[in-house]
Amino acid sequence: MNVMVIGGGGREHAIVWCLSKSPRVQEIVCVPGNAGTLSMATNVEADISNHASLIELVEQYSIDLTVVGPEVPLCAGIVDDFHEVGLRIVGPSASAARIEGDKAYAKKIMKVAHIPTAEARVFERVEDARGYIEAREHGFVVKASGLAAGKGVFVCEDVEQGLQAIEQIMVDRTFGQAGDKVIVEERLKGQELSVFALVEGRTIYMLATAQDHKAIGEGDAGPNTGGMGAYSPAPVATPEIMATVERDILVPLVDAMNNDGSPYRGILYVGLMLTPGGPKVLEFNCRLGDPEAQAVLMRLESDIIDIFEALADGDISELDIRWKPQPAVCVVMTAKGYPGPYEKGQTIEGLDAVAGLSDVQVFQAGTKQIEQFTVSCGGRVLGVTALGQDIRQAKRRAYEAVDSLSFNGAYYRGDIADKAIAAMSQTSH
Ligand code: AMP
Ligand code: GLY
Secondary structure, three states: OOEEEEEOOHHHHHHHHHHHOOOOOOOEEEEEOOOOHHHOOEEOOOOOOOHHHHHHHHHHOOOOEEEEOOHHHHHOOHHHHHHHOOOOEEOOOHHHHHHHHOHHHHHHHHHHOOOOEOOEEEEOOHHHHHHHHHOOOOOEEEEEOOOOOOOOEEEEOOHHHHHHHHHHHHHOOOOHHHHOOEEEEEOOOOEEEEEEEEEEOOEEEEEEEEEEOOEEEHHHEEEEOOOOEEEEOOOOOOHHHHHHHHHHHHHHHHHHHHHOOOOOEEEEEEEEEEEOOEEEEEEEEOOOOOOHHHHHHHOEOOOHHHHHHHHHHOOOOOOOOOEOOOOEEEEEEEOOOOOOOOOOOOEOEOHHHHHOOOOEEEEEOOEEEEOOEEEEOOOEEEEEEEEOOOHHHHHHHHHHHHHHOEOOOOEOOOOOOHHHHHHHHHHOO
16 A cells, blocks of 8 residues: 655654555655655655645555654644545544643643643733742743644743743744643653553553653753653553553543543553652653654564554554564754754765664654755754664664764764663662
8 A cells, every 4th residue: 555654754754664664555655754764755845734735645646544743734633634535544633632732721631530740720821820930939840832842841940940931932932822821830750751552532552662851961951852862662661650551541531532522543642750649641742752753663563554554444452563572772863053043954974884784773854865965954863773682782772873973063962761771770689
């Protein structure tokens, strides 16, 4: 069959890579794709917010199934528009995608369903938000309610930082309409965990776990990014924790969404903080994480098209997904300046040498091909991903590959997977 993938980041390169290994997939079209997808797919430059033009591509390329990587088209109703003309597509409806696109809605659903999450208040007026923050003492978190590419969340130490966050979100409008509402919530402490599940109405199928590294700096210092690296599985996700997450978070969530008239069908991402009081939800996302997908999909043994078809056709109950037992580590290399304004147009060296390494994949993100050169064109440029017999070996392989790759101004964190290594050495004592 022929498959169209929407998106052009590292996650979409990883999806295309999995599809390219499927004996059931003939043609792959990636919109817009990047220099990495070029060797496995036909890249098509098109405006992904124009759903009618994407529907035309389905006809033009005889596409049987469409897979959506990023949240923006999902929240904008791409699935509804495809369904309206009878096309097969993987992902939640716009109404269900609000679980990511509208954090105030997500908080409301969590309250109704008694799902453990940080105490939060939602504000629509800047004076109210300021007044609330001025009365606070302890650490808190300020979030734009809408989509902000992972950058609309400010973990604040004091009132001054909180007021600055309000200024950026509600006054400067750094994230546009996403800042119409702001959420101020209790700051949770603990280890983070990303859990992925397939959801179809009330049926839940748990996928592999991962841990992201959101902050730009080592030791989780500095502002948040889209994600600086990931590993899978996350050793903190014990069977007990996973059972709690399913019972106390996923089951009540999908029930509440059904009752609310927004049944969920697609991949659901649960961002958690493992607090001393148990797992609490930081956020829900309506898609695979980026860069978590790069680490998770590196471990997928089953044919990804079986998963996508089951989701598109609404029957996930028969799935039996197999994973490689080896852990995977993904290290993100970014452009100079990211997550602020960043440099573009730098030539990337070393891709051919790394392509020959076994159990290493470079999932490209902000890249494009200009003649024989692969050139940076985004903030997150490469997701260098490796499997290993254990997490230490996976980390070592990933960083060896990173050392062979270069572009002007390249930056990466050196501590990706250190938390997993620490957790493993604790349990082995
Ligand atoms: P979100 O997009 O809501 O997951 O937030 C992005 C990141 O900000 C999370 O992955 C955490 O690192 C941090 N964060 C969000 N909410 C909280 C919270 N309530 N307490 C502590 N850290 C948070
Ligand atoms: N890595 C975080 C996200 O995809 O939202």
